Amino acid sequence: MPEIAMFGKYWPGTSPVHRMDPRAKLLLSLVVMANIFVAQSFIGLAVCAAFTAGFFLLAKIPLGKAVRSIAPLAFILVITALLNVFFVQGGTVYFQWWFIQISEAGLVQAAFIAVRLFLLLSSMSLLTLTTATLDITDAFEYLLKPFARIGVPAHELSMIMGIALRFLPQFTTELQTIYRAQISRGATFAASPFRGGLRMLTSLMIPLFTSAFRHAETLSLAMDARCYHGGPGRTRLKPLHYSALDRNAVIVLAAMFAVVFSTNFIPL
Amino acid sequence: MPIAFEQVSYSYSAPAKKKRGKKAAEIPAVGDAPALGQTDADIAPCAADATNAAASNAPRPLWGNPEGKTWALCNITFTLEDGEFLGIAGHTGSGKSTLIQHMNGLIHPTSGRVLVDGVDIADKKAAAAARSNVGVVFQYPEHQLFAATVYDDVAFGPRNMGLGSDEVDARVRESLAQVSLDFDDIRDKSPFELSGGQQRRVAFAGVLAMRPTKLILDEPVAGLDPAARNDFLKLISELHEGGLTVVMVSHTMDDLARYCDRILVLKEGSLFALGTPEEVFSRASELREIGLGVPYAQKLANDLKDAGIGLNGRLYDTASLADALAALYRGAEGKPVSLDGEGETRTAARTGGGKEEPCPK
Numbered sequence A: 001m002p003e004i005a006m007f008g009k010y011w012p013g014t015s016p017v018h019r020m021d022p023r024a025k026l027l028l029s030l031v032v033m034a035n036i037f038v039a040q041s042f043i044g045l046a047v048c049a050a051f052t053a054g055f056f057l058l059a060k061i062p063l064g065k066a067v068r069s070i071a072p073l074a075f076i077l078v079i080t081a082l083l084n085v086f087f088v089q090g091g092t093v094y095f096q097w098w099f100i101q102i103s104e105a106g107l108v109q110a111a112f113i114a115v116r117l118f119l120l121l122s123s124m125s126l127l128t129l130t131t132a133t134l135d136i137t138d139a140f141e142y143l144l145k146p147f148a149r150i151g152v153p154a155h156e157l158s159m160i161m162g163i164a165l166r167f168l169p170q171f172t173t174e175l176q177t178i179y180r181a182q183i184s185r186g187a188t189f190a191a192s193p194f195r196g197g198l199r200m201l202t203s204l205m206i207p208l209f210t211s212a213f214r215h216a217e218t219l220s221l222a223m224d225a226r227c228y229h230g231g232p233g234r235t236r237l238k239p240l241h242y243s244a245l246d247r248n249a250v251i252v253l254a255a256m257f258a259v260v261f262s263t264n265f266i267p268l
Numbered sequence B: 001m002p003i004a005f006e007q008v009s010y011s012y013s014a015p016a017k018k019k020r021g022k023k024a025a026e027i028p029a030v031g032d033a034p035a036l037g038q039t040d041a042d043i044a045p046c047a048a049d050a051t052n053a054a055a056s057n058a059p060r061p062l063w064g065n066p067e068g069k070t071w072a073l074c075n076i077t078f079t080l081e082d083g084e085f086l087g088i089a090g091h092t093g094s095g096k097s098t099l100i101q102h103m104n105g106l107i108h109p110t111s112g113r114v115l116v117d118g119v120d121i122a123d124k125k126a127a128a129a130a131r132s133n134v135g136v137v138f139q140y141p142e143h144q145l146f147a148a149t150v151y152d153d154v155a156f157g158p159r160n161m162g163l164g165s166d167e168v169d170a171r172v173r174e175s176l177a178q179v180s181l182d183f184d185d186i187r188d189k190s191p192f193e194l195s196g197g198q199q200r201r202v203a204f205a206g207v208l209a210m211r212p213t214k215l216i217l218d219e220p221v222a223g224l225d226p227a228a229r230n231d232f233l234k235l236i237s238e239l240h241e242g243g244l245t246v247v248m249v250s251h252t253m254d255d256l257a258r259y260c261d262r263i264l265v266l267k268e269g270s271l272f273a274l275g276t277p278e279e280v281f282s283r284a285s286e287l288r289e290i291g292l293g294v295p296y297a298q299k300l301a302n303d304l305k306d307a308g309i310g311l312n313g314r315l316y317d318t319a320s321l322a323d324a325l326a327a328l329y330r331g332a333e334g335k336p337v338s339l340d341g342e343g344e345t346r347t348a349a350r351t352g353g354g355k356e357e358p359c360p361k
Helices: A022-038 A042-059 A065-086 A105-130 A133-148 A152-186 A197-225 A245-261 B021-027 B034-041 B044-055 B098-100 B124-133 B150-160 B165-178 B196-208 B226-241 B254-261 B277-280 B286-290 B297-308 B318-332 B344-357
Strands: A093-097 A100-103 B003-011 B071-080 B085-090 B113-114 B136-138 B214-218 B245-249 B260-265 B269-274
Touching: A022 A042, A022 A100, A022 A133, A022 A245, A042 A105, A042 A245, A065 A105, A093 A105, A093 A152, A100 A105, A100 B003, A100 B021, A105 A133, A105 A197, A133 A152, A152 A197, A152 B113, A245 B196, B034 B254, B071 B113, B071 B269, B085 B098, B085 B254, B098 B245, B113 B124, B124 B136, B136 B196, B150 B165, B165 B196, B196 B226, B214 B226, B226 B245, B245 B254, B254 B277, B254 B297, B260 B277, B269 B277, B277 B286, B286 B297
Parallel strands: B085 B245, B085 B260, B136 B214, B214 B245
Antiparallel strands: A093 A100, B003 B071, B003 B113, B260 B269
16 A cells, blocks of 8 residues: 655654744744735745745755645646636637637636645645644644633644544554455455445445544543543643744744735736 | 565565566576576665664664664565464564565565565565465454454455355355354354454454465464463464464464474564574573563573573473473482582572472372
């Protein structure tokens, strides 16, 4: 079974980006995305690309790793670009056949959207590449706290998120073991989904589900045994602290916004 | 039909090169000089890896492989003979599971070859053929049960082999009988309502129903209670007596010493020792260094020997150690223990012998 590529799997490091407060990182990655949306021209996008590349450099993420981390989502990019090619019309028509028509405006728009999506995905992956999942869920909980007053179960939500993320790799390895066990019993998964293929699939899915339930039961028992009772009164082993890094990041992003925003006024 | 490992190395980071198909088919089987020469050229990397790991004075983890080591297996060469009971021992992360997965082509060596009955199983068809011949039972096999009834689960393998329903039925009956479960009683039950031990039997039957000639067991008795453990080991040794070649991975040295004809010990992916239990367990101190023990009786015998008691260095189980000590004690009766002058030794011999005295021999 091929190794499953993970979107933005944590890449441990000690770069300034890694050391930022996860809350700041979560919020500021939203700001980066907003900045990318502010860009209305290719020049603006180029500025965004330069900044994003800079962030990756600063985080010391190898280029290949960065590209590979968003590869699983490349299909979104391709589909969006294709939709734009076919449905946005205007300017010189390059190709026409039956009802399909490809024009200049379509191609330009497609390229623009593709670049923008690429930047959005990579800036999003930067967050998960440089932040451990536990930190992200912590930040998530902290940012949801104000809404707890109107009944949003902030702690529970982030706990659910954290547990789900924690068990993803576990289930990947378990699926692999089950897969190998069934292969050993002569299962063939390349066969067509009809003619017994469904039985092959159930031979993977049912053991995976039973193992998920087994894990859930064990985990809830273990949490009970440690007197876990959720939200109020819980203290942290590692309290979150904003630092000068976060302040500097805010300054950098403000600069990014200013530059990107001003590129919108450059006449083409 | 022996399984032969020839200079098998496996790396998780450098998957096997696709040099299969035509070329692999052309290479003649066992003991072909040019083919071996070719593999010799490939085996260098993992040896280099090992020396690198040794040279760098990076802190070593307490168990398993040193960090940065990428080779899970390194130049493994041995032959699993027909009808033998081979035990595999090794510390966590020493490559035991990787090794057994090579035996039916679940993973392919990065370099080297695995020959089942003289055929290289790097070839897909050969691997598929090997799978009905080599039954692998993974750790906690009951976690892989999936069907609505016990019958369907056991029939999964035979059906995948494309057998007719009569033959499938016969095989399900036969294999359930082999694991001493009552066919009529259990066939329509859901595997999930059975007890843990019964579930494991059903999972075992699922592999046996393919009528393998070799049974590969990855820690078959892990997590069972003592009674179920004994039943299971008995079942395995019965299967072995019935003509099956058995490979058993285990952490329990007593089980290995008791049942195995040969024991293979892995250390960080390399072959550390291969021989009869007697040969392997005579190297007790080396085994301890790589985090393994020796059977309890043997450990006592070794300790006594170190303390100066005149035991010859052969392999003991509880009964034979008792006999040997009793004989020694009787021989020493009347005169002071002459083996060593120390008082400490004398007490050790007395208590050792005295304990066994009640046994009438």
